[in-house]
Amino acid sequence: xxMTWEDLKNQLKKKCIKVTRQRExxxxxxxxxEQHLLTAAQIHQALQLTDQNMxxxxxxxxxxxxxxxxxxxxxxxxxxxxxxxxxxxxxxxxLICLQCNHMQVVDVCPFEEINRFVKQHxxxxxxxxxxxxxxxxxxxxxxxxxxxx
Numbered sequence: 774x775x776m777t778w779e780d781l782k783n784q785l786k787k788k789c790i791k792v793t794r795q796r797e798x799x800x801x802x803x804x805x806x807e808q809h810l811l812t813a814a815q816i817h818q819a820l821q822l823t824d825q826n827m828x829x830x831x832x833x834x835x836x837x838x839x840x841x842x843x844x845x846x847x848x849x850x851x852x853x854x855x856x857x858x859x860x861x862x863x864x865x866x867x868l869i870c871l872q873c874n875h876m877q878v879v880d881v882c883p884f885e886e887i888n889r890f891v892k893q894h895x896x897x898x899x900x901x902x903x904x905x906x907x908x909x910x911x912x913x914x915x916x917x918x919x920x921x922x
Contacts, residue, residue: 776804776859781844788842798825799835803845803859810848810856810867810876850905866903870910879906 781800785792802811802819811819813832820827836857839845848856850869868877888899909917 776861778804781859784844785842788844790838790842790844795827795831796835796839798827799832800839800844800859803857809878810858812854812856816857848903851907867905868910869905869907870913871907872909872913875910875912877910 778801782792785796798820799816802816813829813836816832817827817829836845840847843860845857846860848858850856852874864882866879866882868879884902884904891897891899
């Protein structure tokens with residue numbers, strides 16, 4: 774499902790979160806197909822590029838509020854940076870290049886069978902999981918090969 778600003782605005786209202794200009798600017802960044810996982814610094818930089826200056830502390834406060842409300846979620850990768858993405862019904866995982874940090878979404882989930890097993894054979898109800906695959910993108914591999922020649 775492709776989210777729209779109206780969808781997000783309705784989510785804010787349902788959760789009794791005030792719809793502010795800053796929240797709108799911030800959330801609209803996540804609606805762009807190119808923007809999937811964003812750090813606070815990337816959000817700050819993107820807002821500055823569009824002449825929408827926002828104080829970094831305002832960005833962090835809003836990210837925390839939106840995360841607590843379940844509108845966005847924090848993703849921690851192996852580089853120690855907190856990244857954020859919209860919470861949607863589109864289940865996916867990430868491929869992360871160890872050299873250039875390029876991230877790609879993967880729609881395949883290898884954990885469906887594991888979740889079924891856990892539900893059937895244990896007294897545990899899985900509600901969420903996260904899975905990232907780290908490696909090297911084709912561009913970095915190609916650059917490495919060209920550097921060896």
